Amino acid sequence: MQIDVVDELRQPEYTGDNRCEPCTVLNLVIAAILGSIVARKSRLGGLVAVGVSIALIYLRGYLVPGTPTLTKRYLPPAVLRWFGKDPEPTVASGLGGGPTTETDRDSTADDAVTFDEDAAVATDDTTSAADGDGTAAAGADADPVADLETFFLENDVLEPCEDRDDLCLTDEFEAVWFGEIDPLAESGVDVEAAVDAFGFDADPERFELSEHGEAYRLLSQTGAAGRWPSHAALLADVAASRALASWTDDWDAYAPETKGEVLNGLRMFLETCPSGGDVRMGEEVVESCCSSHEVIAVTCEDTGERLFEQRLADVDA
Known part of the structure:
Protein backbone atom coordinates (compact mmCIF):
# COMPACT_ATOMS: atom_id res chain seq x y z
CA MET A 1 0.00 0.00 0.00
CA GLN A 2 2.79 2.39 0.94
CA ILE A 3 4.66 1.50 -2.24
CA ASP A 4 1.54 2.22 -4.31
CA VAL A 5 1.21 5.65 -2.72
CA VAL A 6 4.87 6.44 -3.45
CA ASP A 7 4.51 5.31 -7.05
CA GLU A 8 1.44 7.51 -7.50
CA LEU A 9 3.27 10.54 -6.11
CA ARG A 10 6.44 9.99 -8.13
CA GLN A 11 6.78 12.13 -11.29
CA PRO A 12 9.79 11.02 -13.41
CA GLU A 13 9.25 13.92 -15.83
CA TYR A 14 10.32 16.33 -13.06
CA THR A 15 12.85 14.23 -11.13
CA GLY A 16 16.19 12.53 -11.76
CA ASP A 17 17.90 13.89 -14.88
CA ASN A 18 14.75 15.93 -15.57
CA ARG A 19 14.83 17.72 -12.22
CA CYS A 20 14.79 21.50 -12.42
CA GLU A 21 17.27 22.74 -9.82
CA PRO A 22 15.80 26.28 -9.68
CA CYS A 23 12.37 24.77 -9.01
CA THR A 24 13.83 22.52 -6.31
CA VAL A 25 15.65 25.38 -4.56
CA LEU A 26 12.57 27.60 -4.69
CA ASN A 27 10.36 24.89 -3.23
CA LEU A 28 12.87 24.03 -0.50
CA VAL A 29 12.84 27.67 0.56
CA ILE A 30 9.03 27.60 0.63
CA ALA A 31 9.16 24.37 2.66
CA ALA A 32 11.52 26.00 5.16
CA ILE A 33 9.24 29.02 5.51
CA LEU A 34 6.18 26.78 5.91
CA GLY A 35 7.97 24.69 8.52
CA SER A 36 9.03 27.75 10.51
CA ILE A 37 5.44 29.06 10.55
CA VAL A 38 4.09 25.73 11.80
CA ALA A 39 6.93 25.44 14.33
CA ARG A 40 5.74 28.59 16.09
CA LYS A 41 2.80 26.56 17.39
CA SER A 42 4.38 23.12 17.44
CA ARG A 43 8.05 22.29 16.99
CA LEU A 44 7.14 18.68 16.15
CA GLY A 45 4.55 19.89 13.68
CA GLY A 46 7.16 22.11 12.05
CA LEU A 47 9.56 19.19 11.67
CA VAL A 48 6.81 17.02 10.21
CA ALA A 49 5.82 19.76 7.77
CA VAL A 50 9.41 20.15 6.58
CA GLY A 51 9.89 16.39 6.32
CA VAL A 52 6.71 15.86 4.31
CA SER A 53 7.60 18.82 2.07
CA ILE A 54 11.08 17.47 1.32
CA ALA A 55 9.61 14.03 0.56
CA LEU A 56 7.14 15.57 -1.88
CA ILE A 57 9.87 17.62 -3.55
CA TYR A 58 12.03 14.50 -3.87
CA LEU A 59 9.22 12.40 -5.36
CA ARG A 60 7.41 15.02 -7.44
CA GLY A 61 10.15 17.54 -8.20
CA TYR A 62 8.23 20.38 -6.57
CA LEU A 63 5.95 21.21 -3.62
CA VAL A 64 3.82 24.07 -4.95
CA PRO A 65 1.55 22.93 -7.82
CA GLY A 66 2.37 24.55 -11.15
CA THR A 67 5.98 25.35 -10.27
CA PRO A 68 7.49 23.84 -13.48
CA THR A 69 5.03 25.75 -15.67
CA LEU A 70 5.63 29.02 -13.83
CA THR A 71 9.41 28.52 -13.96
CA LYS A 72 9.41 27.85 -17.70
CA ARG A 73 7.26 30.89 -18.32
CA TYR A 74 8.74 33.49 -15.99
CA LEU A 75 12.21 32.49 -14.73
CA PRO A 76 14.83 34.76 -16.41
CA PRO A 77 17.46 33.01 -18.60
CA ALA A 78 20.23 34.46 -16.41
CA VAL A 79 18.87 32.58 -13.39
CA LEU A 80 18.79 29.32 -15.35
CA ARG A 81 22.44 29.84 -16.31
CA TRP A 82 23.36 30.21 -12.63
CA PHE A 83 22.23 26.61 -12.21
CA GLY A 84 24.04 25.44 -15.33
CA LYS A 85 20.81 25.12 -17.33
CA ASP A 86 20.52 26.03 -20.98
CA PRO A 87 17.61 28.48 -21.24
CA GLU A 88 16.93 27.31 -24.80
CA PRO A 89 15.74 23.69 -25.15
CA THR A 90 17.70 21.78 -27.78
CA VAL A 91 15.94 21.31 -31.11
CA ALA A 92 16.68 17.91 -32.62
CA SER A 93 17.69 18.98 -36.09
Whole structure:
Protein backbone atom coordinates (compact mmCIF):
# COMPACT_ATOMS: atom_id res chain seq x y z
CA MET A 1 0.00 0.00 0.00
CA GLN A 2 2.79 2.39 0.94
CA ILE A 3 4.66 1.50 -2.24
CA ASP A 4 1.54 2.22 -4.31
CA VAL A 5 1.21 5.65 -2.72
CA VAL A 6 4.87 6.44 -3.45
CA ASP A 7 4.51 5.31 -7.05
CA GLU A 8 1.44 7.51 -7.50
CA LEU A 9 3.27 10.54 -6.11
CA ARG A 10 6.44 9.99 -8.13
CA GLN A 11 6.78 12.13 -11.29
CA PRO A 12 9.79 11.02 -13.41
CA GLU A 13 9.25 13.92 -15.83
CA TYR A 14 10.32 16.33 -13.06
CA THR A 15 12.85 14.23 -11.13
CA GLY A 16 16.19 12.53 -11.76
CA ASP A 17 17.90 13.89 -14.88
CA ASN A 18 14.75 15.93 -15.57
CA ARG A 19 14.83 17.72 -12.22
CA CYS A 20 14.79 21.50 -12.42
CA GLU A 21 17.27 22.74 -9.82
CA PRO A 22 15.80 26.28 -9.68
CA CYS A 23 12.37 24.77 -9.01
CA THR A 24 13.83 22.52 -6.31
CA VAL A 25 15.65 25.38 -4.56
CA LEU A 26 12.57 27.60 -4.69
CA ASN A 27 10.36 24.89 -3.23
CA LEU A 28 12.87 24.03 -0.50
CA VAL A 29 12.84 27.67 0.56
CA ILE A 30 9.03 27.60 0.63
CA ALA A 31 9.16 24.37 2.66
CA ALA A 32 11.52 26.00 5.16
CA ILE A 33 9.24 29.02 5.51
CA LEU A 34 6.18 26.78 5.91
CA GLY A 35 7.97 24.69 8.52
CA SER A 36 9.03 27.75 10.51
CA ILE A 37 5.44 29.06 10.55
CA VAL A 38 4.09 25.73 11.80
CA ALA A 39 6.93 25.44 14.33
CA ARG A 40 5.74 28.59 16.09
CA LYS A 41 2.80 26.56 17.39
CA SER A 42 4.38 23.12 17.44
CA ARG A 43 8.05 22.29 16.99
CA LEU A 44 7.14 18.68 16.15
CA GLY A 45 4.55 19.89 13.68
CA GLY A 46 7.16 22.11 12.05
CA LEU A 47 9.56 19.19 11.67
CA VAL A 48 6.81 17.02 10.21
CA ALA A 49 5.82 19.76 7.77
CA VAL A 50 9.41 20.15 6.58
CA GLY A 51 9.89 16.39 6.32
CA VAL A 52 6.71 15.86 4.31
CA SER A 53 7.60 18.82 2.07
CA ILE A 54 11.08 17.47 1.32
CA ALA A 55 9.61 14.03 0.56
CA LEU A 56 7.14 15.57 -1.88
CA ILE A 57 9.87 17.62 -3.55
CA TYR A 58 12.03 14.50 -3.87
CA LEU A 59 9.22 12.40 -5.36
CA ARG A 60 7.41 15.02 -7.44
CA GLY A 61 10.15 17.54 -8.20
CA TYR A 62 8.23 20.38 -6.57
CA LEU A 63 5.95 21.21 -3.62
CA VAL A 64 3.82 24.07 -4.95
CA PRO A 65 1.55 22.93 -7.82
CA GLY A 66 2.37 24.55 -11.15
CA THR A 67 5.98 25.35 -10.27
CA PRO A 68 7.49 23.84 -13.48
CA THR A 69 5.03 25.75 -15.67
CA LEU A 70 5.63 29.02 -13.83
CA THR A 71 9.41 28.52 -13.96
CA LYS A 72 9.41 27.85 -17.70
CA ARG A 73 7.26 30.89 -18.32
CA TYR A 74 8.74 33.49 -15.99
CA LEU A 75 12.21 32.49 -14.73
CA PRO A 76 14.83 34.76 -16.41
CA PRO A 77 17.46 33.01 -18.60
CA ALA A 78 20.23 34.46 -16.41
CA VAL A 79 18.87 32.58 -13.39
CA LEU A 80 18.79 29.32 -15.35
CA ARG A 81 22.44 29.84 -16.31
CA TRP A 82 23.36 30.21 -12.63
CA PHE A 83 22.23 26.61 -12.21
CA GLY A 84 24.04 25.44 -15.33
CA LYS A 85 20.81 25.12 -17.33
CA ASP A 86 20.52 26.03 -20.98
CA PRO A 87 17.61 28.48 -21.24
CA GLU A 88 16.93 27.31 -24.80
CA PRO A 89 15.74 23.69 -25.15
CA THR A 90 17.70 21.78 -27.78
CA VAL A 91 15.94 21.31 -31.11
CA ALA A 92 16.68 17.91 -32.62
CA SER A 93 17.69 18.98 -36.09
CA GLY A 94 19.76 16.05 -37.31
CA LEU A 95 23.51 15.92 -37.83
CA GLY A 96 25.30 18.72 -35.99
CA GLY A 97 22.01 19.81 -34.41
CA GLY A 98 22.35 21.68 -31.14
CA PRO A 99 25.13 22.36 -28.66
CA THR A 100 26.83 19.74 -26.53
CA THR A 101 25.28 19.16 -23.11
CA GLU A 102 26.58 17.54 -19.95
CA THR A 103 24.13 14.68 -20.49
CA ASP A 104 25.63 14.10 -23.93
CA ARG A 105 29.16 13.98 -22.49
CA ASP A 106 28.18 11.56 -19.73
CA SER A 107 26.58 9.19 -22.24
CA THR A 108 29.50 8.81 -24.64
CA ALA A 109 32.04 6.14 -25.26
CA ASP A 110 35.58 6.26 -23.87
CA ASP A 111 37.35 6.67 -27.20
CA ALA A 112 37.98 10.30 -28.11
CA VAL A 113 36.37 11.49 -31.31
CA THR A 114 35.83 15.18 -31.99
CA PHE A 115 33.04 16.46 -34.20
CA ASP A 116 34.25 19.84 -35.38
CA GLU A 117 31.10 21.76 -36.29
CA ASP A 118 33.14 24.41 -38.10
CA ALA A 119 35.11 22.04 -40.29
CA ALA A 120 32.40 19.35 -40.19
CA VAL A 121 34.82 16.46 -39.86
CA ALA A 122 35.48 13.72 -37.38
CA THR A 123 39.01 13.11 -36.15
CA ASP A 124 40.55 10.85 -33.57
CA ASP A 125 42.35 12.05 -30.44
CA THR A 126 45.81 12.09 -32.02
CA THR A 127 45.31 13.57 -35.48
CA SER A 128 43.97 16.89 -36.72
CA ALA A 129 41.73 17.14 -39.77
CA ALA A 130 43.99 19.90 -41.03
CA ASP A 131 46.93 17.54 -41.35
CA GLY A 132 45.66 16.27 -44.67
CA ASP A 133 46.58 12.68 -43.86
CA GLY A 134 43.24 11.12 -44.61
CA THR A 135 41.56 11.51 -41.23
CA ALA A 136 39.10 14.10 -42.54
CA ALA A 137 35.90 13.01 -44.19
CA ALA A 138 36.21 12.47 -47.90
CA GLY A 139 34.38 15.67 -48.75
CA ALA A 140 35.73 17.98 -46.06
CA ASP A 141 37.04 20.40 -48.69
CA ALA A 142 33.98 20.31 -50.92
CA ASP A 143 31.95 23.47 -51.39
CA PRO A 144 28.93 23.64 -49.06
CA VAL A 145 25.44 23.80 -50.50
CA ALA A 146 24.74 27.53 -50.78
CA ASP A 147 20.99 27.18 -51.32
CA LEU A 148 19.05 24.03 -50.48
CA GLU A 149 16.12 24.82 -52.78
CA THR A 150 18.45 25.26 -55.76
CA PHE A 151 20.29 22.03 -54.88
CA PHE A 152 17.05 20.06 -54.72
CA LEU A 153 15.64 21.52 -57.93
CA GLU A 154 18.83 21.15 -59.95
CA ASN A 155 19.14 17.51 -58.90
CA ASP A 156 15.47 16.69 -59.64
CA VAL A 157 14.83 15.89 -56.00
CA LEU A 158 12.04 18.47 -55.73
CA GLU A 159 9.70 20.04 -58.25
CA PRO A 160 6.77 22.49 -58.10
CA CYS A 161 3.68 20.81 -56.66
CA GLU A 162 0.79 20.24 -59.04
CA ASP A 163 -1.95 21.13 -56.55
CA ARG A 164 -0.44 23.99 -54.52
CA ASP A 165 2.17 26.73 -54.56
CA ASP A 166 4.97 24.75 -52.95
CA LEU A 167 7.67 22.22 -53.69
CA CYS A 168 7.16 18.46 -53.59
CA LEU A 169 9.36 15.40 -53.96
CA THR A 170 9.61 14.14 -57.52
CA ASP A 171 7.97 10.75 -57.92
CA GLU A 172 11.23 9.27 -59.16
CA PHE A 173 13.33 10.41 -56.19
CA GLU A 174 10.62 9.50 -53.69
CA ALA A 175 10.60 5.97 -55.09
CA VAL A 176 14.39 5.71 -54.76
CA TRP A 177 14.25 7.15 -51.22
CA PHE A 178 11.59 4.70 -50.02
CA GLY A 179 13.46 1.95 -51.82
CA GLU A 180 16.22 2.60 -49.27
CA ILE A 181 13.85 3.18 -46.33
CA ASP A 182 12.02 -0.15 -46.55
CA PRO A 183 15.04 -2.48 -46.13
CA LEU A 184 16.52 -0.21 -43.46
CA ALA A 185 13.25 -0.31 -41.52
CA GLU A 186 13.52 -4.10 -41.46
CA SER A 187 17.22 -4.33 -40.58
CA GLY A 188 17.36 -1.29 -38.29
CA VAL A 189 19.78 1.64 -38.18
CA ASP A 190 22.98 0.96 -36.26
CA VAL A 191 26.06 3.09 -35.55
CA GLU A 192 27.92 1.82 -38.61
CA ALA A 193 25.02 2.73 -40.92
CA ALA A 194 24.77 6.24 -39.41
CA VAL A 195 28.51 6.95 -39.54
CA ASP A 196 28.71 5.73 -43.13
CA ALA A 197 25.66 7.74 -44.22
CA PHE A 198 27.09 11.03 -42.98
CA GLY A 199 30.57 10.42 -44.35
CA PHE A 200 32.67 10.34 -41.19
CA ASP A 201 36.12 8.95 -41.86
CA ALA A 202 36.35 7.44 -38.39
CA ASP A 203 35.92 4.04 -36.77
CA PRO A 204 32.21 3.50 -36.01
CA GLU A 205 33.27 2.03 -32.67
CA ARG A 206 34.30 5.53 -31.62
CA PHE A 207 30.65 6.59 -31.82
CA GLU A 208 27.57 5.61 -29.89
CA LEU A 209 23.96 5.74 -31.06
CA SER A 210 21.93 6.57 -27.98
CA GLU A 211 18.17 6.55 -27.48
CA HIS A 212 16.90 9.28 -25.16
CA GLY A 213 13.13 9.08 -24.82
CA GLU A 214 11.85 9.30 -28.38
CA ALA A 215 14.98 11.11 -29.60
CA TYR A 216 18.17 9.56 -30.95
CA ARG A 217 21.68 10.96 -30.59
CA LEU A 218 24.92 10.12 -32.38
CA LEU A 219 27.58 10.65 -29.72
CA SER A 220 31.31 11.00 -29.47
CA GLN A 221 33.37 11.64 -26.35
CA THR A 222 33.14 15.41 -26.83
CA GLY A 223 29.36 15.44 -27.19
CA ALA A 224 26.57 14.93 -29.67
CA ALA A 225 27.41 14.88 -33.37
CA GLY A 226 23.71 14.86 -34.13
CA ARG A 227 20.23 14.65 -32.65
CA TRP A 228 17.08 13.35 -34.29
CA PRO A 229 13.59 13.80 -32.84
CA SER A 230 12.66 10.17 -33.53
CA HIS A 231 13.82 6.88 -34.96
CA ALA A 232 11.76 7.65 -38.07
CA ALA A 233 13.75 10.87 -38.62
CA LEU A 234 17.09 9.07 -38.27
CA LEU A 235 15.87 6.31 -40.58
CA ALA A 236 14.81 8.90 -43.16
CA ASP A 237 18.22 10.62 -43.07
CA VAL A 238 20.28 7.46 -43.44
CA ALA A 239 18.05 6.23 -46.27
CA ALA A 240 18.09 9.64 -48.00
CA SER A 241 21.89 9.72 -47.86
CA ARG A 242 22.04 6.34 -49.58
CA ALA A 243 19.48 7.49 -52.14
CA LEU A 244 21.39 10.71 -52.90
CA ALA A 245 24.62 8.73 -53.29
CA SER A 246 23.10 6.95 -56.29
CA TRP A 247 20.99 9.92 -57.43
CA THR A 248 23.72 12.59 -57.64
CA ASP A 249 27.25 12.47 -58.98
CA ASP A 250 29.09 14.16 -56.10
CA TRP A 251 27.21 13.31 -52.88
CA ASP A 252 30.25 11.55 -51.40
CA ALA A 253 32.31 14.71 -51.94
CA TYR A 254 30.29 16.73 -49.41
CA ALA A 255 31.40 17.10 -45.82
CA PRO A 256 29.28 15.60 -43.00
CA GLU A 257 27.98 18.99 -41.90
CA THR A 258 26.75 19.75 -45.44
CA LYS A 259 25.13 16.34 -45.70
CA GLY A 260 23.39 16.93 -42.39
CA GLU A 261 22.02 20.28 -43.57
CA VAL A 262 20.74 18.79 -46.83
CA LEU A 263 19.15 15.77 -45.15
CA ASN A 264 17.46 17.79 -42.44
CA GLY A 265 15.97 20.14 -45.03
CA LEU A 266 14.85 17.27 -47.23
CA ARG A 267 13.05 15.49 -44.38
CA MET A 268 10.39 18.19 -44.13
CA PHE A 269 9.13 17.33 -47.64
CA LEU A 270 8.11 13.81 -46.69
CA GLU A 271 4.39 13.25 -47.20
CA THR A 272 4.49 9.63 -46.06
CA CYS A 273 6.05 8.62 -42.75
CA PRO A 274 8.94 6.11 -43.02
CA SER A 275 7.01 3.89 -40.59
CA GLY A 276 3.79 4.27 -42.61
CA GLY A 277 0.88 6.69 -42.70
CA ASP A 278 0.53 10.36 -43.56
CA VAL A 279 2.38 13.29 -42.04
CA ARG A 280 1.12 16.64 -40.78
CA MET A 281 2.78 20.00 -40.21
CA GLY A 282 1.92 22.32 -37.35
CA GLU A 283 3.16 24.23 -34.32
CA GLU A 284 4.25 22.22 -31.29
CA VAL A 285 6.23 22.81 -28.09
CA VAL A 286 9.74 21.58 -27.21
CA GLU A 287 10.46 21.49 -23.49
CA SER A 288 13.48 21.03 -21.26
CA CYS A 289 13.34 20.82 -17.47
CA CYS A 290 13.12 24.58 -17.03
CA SER A 291 12.10 26.18 -20.31
CA SER A 292 10.05 25.67 -23.45
CA HIS A 293 9.56 27.13 -26.90
CA GLU A 294 7.40 26.64 -29.95
CA VAL A 295 8.60 24.88 -33.09
CA ILE A 296 7.31 24.17 -36.57
CA ALA A 297 7.06 20.39 -36.61
CA VAL A 298 6.39 17.68 -39.18
CA THR A 299 4.87 14.67 -37.42
CA CYS A 300 3.74 11.16 -38.38
CA GLU A 301 -0.03 11.04 -37.83
CA ASP A 302 -0.23 7.32 -36.99
CA THR A 303 2.71 7.03 -34.60
CA GLY A 304 3.21 10.60 -33.38
CA GLU A 305 6.91 10.45 -34.33
CA ARG A 306 8.37 13.85 -35.14
CA LEU A 307 10.27 13.99 -38.43
CA PHE A 308 11.34 17.63 -38.45
CA GLU A 309 11.39 20.57 -36.07
CA GLN A 310 12.58 24.17 -36.32
CA ARG A 311 12.23 26.99 -33.84
CA LEU A 312 9.28 29.20 -34.68
CA ALA A 313 11.35 32.25 -33.77
CA ASP A 314 13.92 31.25 -36.40
CA VAL A 315 11.19 30.93 -39.02
CA ASP A 316 9.80 34.34 -38.17
CA ALA A 317 13.31 35.84 -38.37
